[in-house]
Amino acid sequence: MGEIDMIKTINLSKKFSGIYALKDINFHLRKGEVHGIVGANGSGKSTFLNILFQDLNIHKTGGYEGDIIYEGTKLKINNTREAMELGIGKVYQEFALINSMDIASNIKINSPNIISTTSVLGDNLSYINKKENEKEAQDIISEFRLNIDAKTYVEGLMVNTKQFIEIAREVSNKNLKVLLLDEPTASLNKEDVDIFINIIEKLKKNGVSIIFISHRLDEITHLCDRVSVFRDGEIVAKYSKEEFDVEQIAIDMIGKKVNKALNIHRDNKNTNQEDILRFDNVAILDGNHNIKDINLSIKRGEILGITSLAGHGHTSLSYSIMGLLETNGDIIYRNKKLNIKRPDKTIEQGIVMIPDERKERGILLDSSVRENIIFTSCYSKNNFLKIKRLKGLSLLDFAKIKNQVNYSIKEFNIKCSSPKQKLRELSGGNQQKICIARAVLTYPDILFINEPTRGIDIYSKEIILDSLLKINKANETTIILASSEIDELKRVCDRIIVMYEGSIFDILSPYESNEVFSLAISGKRRNYNEKN
Ligand SMILES: Nc1ncnc2c1ncn2[C@@H]1O[C@H](COP(=O)(O)OP(=O)(O)OP(=O)(O)O)[C@@H](O)[C@H]1O
Numbered sequence: 001m002g003e004i005d006m007i008k009t010i011n012l013s014k015k016f017s018g019i020y021a022l023k024d025i026n027f028h029l030r031k032g033e034v035h036g037i038v039g040a041n042g043s044g045k046s047t048f049l050n051i052l053f054q055d056l057n058i059h060k061t062g063g064y065e066g067d068i069i070y071e072g073t074k075l076k077i078n079n080t081r082e083a084m085e086l087g088i089g090k091v092y093q094e095f096a097l098i099n100s101m102d103i104a105s106n107i108k109i110n111s112p113n114i115i116s117t118t119s120v121l122g123d124n125l126s127y128i129n130k131k132e133n134e135k136e137a138q139d140i141i142s143e144f145r146l147n148i149d150a151k152t153y154v155e156g157l158m159v160n161t162k163q164f165i166e167i168a169r170e171v172s173n174k175n176l177k178v179l180l181l182d183e184p185t186a187s188l189n190k191e192d193v194d195i196f197i198n199i200i201e202k203l204k205k206n207g208v209s210i211i212f213i214s215h216r217l218d219e220i221t222h223l224c225d226r227v228s229v230f231r232d233g234e235i236v237a238k239y240s241k242e243e244f245d246v247e248q249i250a251i252d253m254i255g256k257k258v259n260k261a262l263n264i265h266r267d268n269k270n271t272n273q274e275d276i277l278r279f280d281n282v283a284i285l286d287g288n289h290n291i292k293d294i295n296l297s298i299k300r301g302e303i304l305g306i307t308s309l310a311g312h313g314h315t316s317l318s319y320s321i322m323g324l325l326e327t328n329g330d331i332i333y334r335n336k337k338l339n340i341k342r343p344d345k346t347i348e349q350g351i352v353m354i355p356d357e358r359k360e361r362g363i364l365l366d367s368s369v370r371e372n373i374i375f376t377s378c379y380s381k382n383n384f385l386k387i388k389r390l391k392g393l394s395l396l397d398f399a400k401i402k403n404q405v406n407y408s409i410k411e412f413n414i415k416c417s418s419p420k421q422k423l424r425e426l427s428g429g430n431q432q433k434i435c436i437a438r439a440v441l442t443y444p445d446i447l448f449i450n451e452p453t454r455g456i457d458i459y460s461k462e463i464i465l466d467s468l469l470k471i472n473k474a475n476e477t478t479i480i481l482a483s484s485e486i487d488e489l490k491r492v493c494d495r496i497i498v499m500y501e502g503s504i505f506d507i508l509s510p511y512e513s514n515e516v517f518s519l520a521i522s523g524k525r526r527n528y529n530e531k532n
Contacts, residue, residue: 012066036220039230041429042415087177089170104137104150261465276300282329301476305493318448350445370419408437
């Protein structure tokens with residue numbers, strides 16, 4: 001790694017509607033280094049990368065102050081096309097893929113192979129060499145150990161595959177000098193992260209300079225040569241590899257020590273409770289995957305974890321119960337067969353789901369924080385109405401709404417300028433917290449929640465887990481928590497289901513070791529203790 005600066009920023013600042021999101025950022029990215037950026041949700045990490053990449057939204061909202069020096073020269077560009085021409089690539093926090101195109105076309109979209117022909121009637125005709133594109137794309141995805149044909153359409157692909165295609169698109173650019181990675185590992189499981197680490201190490205060897213944002217501090221300390229800690233739009237600490245100390249970095253990010261949420265009273269808690277929900281021989285078609293033979297009883301007040309590798313089905317039950325997937329078999333709720341074709345009725349009856357794909361299915365981007373928080377509670381449960389029995393004809397109780405929204409913002413540590421701010425203007429992690437606040441506010445009997453802490457900072461993660469434990473304890477809410485984070489499942493769940501190839505492979509106690517979980521998740525061995 002050289003000491004030459006690829007990128008240097010001098011007093012870089014950015015205001016949105018007069019409020020600083022970034023203030024006087026002086027940052028150096030050295031040639032061939034992996035530089036980590038960490039910070040709480042809303043601390044300015046994505047904004048920083050968006051400025052370096054000259055994102056349209058930055059210019060539409062008044063540009064930025066300060067200078068960017070790129071390879072020793074002051075940068076005088078103002079769009080992403082020019083940034084790409086200079087060798088800067090970016091992998092977005094939310095995917096920027098075109099679903100209606102195949103993998104190869106997505107990967108080669110910015111660096112297609114062109115065939116030029118001789119001039120025809122004075123014009124030089126050129127067209128895309130599809131075969132060459134497909135070959136190059138196939139080579140890259142094989143290098144990424146993805147077992148998939150480059151001619152497959154992106155629509156319907158699993159989230160981790162989409163993430164690798166995003167990275168492949170940038171890697172396929174032979175002119176790549178700087179790679180900006182905004183939480184590329186948030187949707188990857190442990191096995192995928194190993195592949196990702198491999199890719200980054202190869203790029204680094206080839207002299208590519210990388211900025212890497214992640215909320216997982218173990219990945220940061222493993223992969224990065226240096227780390228900059230952002231807090232409230234400023235860099236509050238910088239460390240090089242030999243100085244890394246995860247606890248200190250966490251304190252720098254949050255400003256205090258973080259206490260872990262823990263379900264300490266779970267032993268035999270639910271054994272006398274009745275079954276609230278039952279799946280009888282349920283089969284689900286989830287994209288290209290078949291979920292089958294689901295026979296499962298869930299007790300009232302239970303916190304049930306579900307985990308699996310991506311594509312093996314851990315989120316499918318929740319999408320099925322909300323009528324979003326083709327389902328056969330019976331789902332029995334409070335001893336009656338549930339009509340999953342009427343999700344509005346399902347919500348009315350007290351079953352609520354928080355999806356993992358929040359932008360596609362979870363939030364109203366052009367509505368305010370306030371509307372997003374009260375939406376489901378108001379329209380499905382007739383809450384916040386002056387006269388509840390009048391339903392849609394009643395006026396809203398604005399005083400009550402104001403109190404509740406302010407309370408939720410505080411409770412979930414949501415960073416926003418006001419309850420009127422549009423969701424589109426909130427950082428990714430804060431949008432996620434709003435999804436959870438909204439669901440909790442409906443006081444569901446059963447809450448299906450998918451990947452609740454994806455993209456969430458270390459402090460807010462504990463707030464979310466703690467709030468789940470609180471509603472479970474206070475209202476006996478049954479929670480079905482689908483997550484790829486074994487550690488968080490073990491801390492809050494009573495039982496944890498492991499799915500493999502679309503079926504329930506094992507049901508484990510949260511006290512089992514990580515080794516037992518790994519073996520079950522990879523379909524290698526059922527309950528270690530019973531079999532040995
Ligand atoms: N278009 C916008 N209009 C107004 N404010 C914005 C806009 N985009 C971002 N912000 C604000 O800038 C601040 C920094 O947001 P940013 O997305 O950079 O945070 P982050 O550190 O990447 O957070 P996360 O970890 O949640 O992704 C936030 O307070 C956010 O609300």
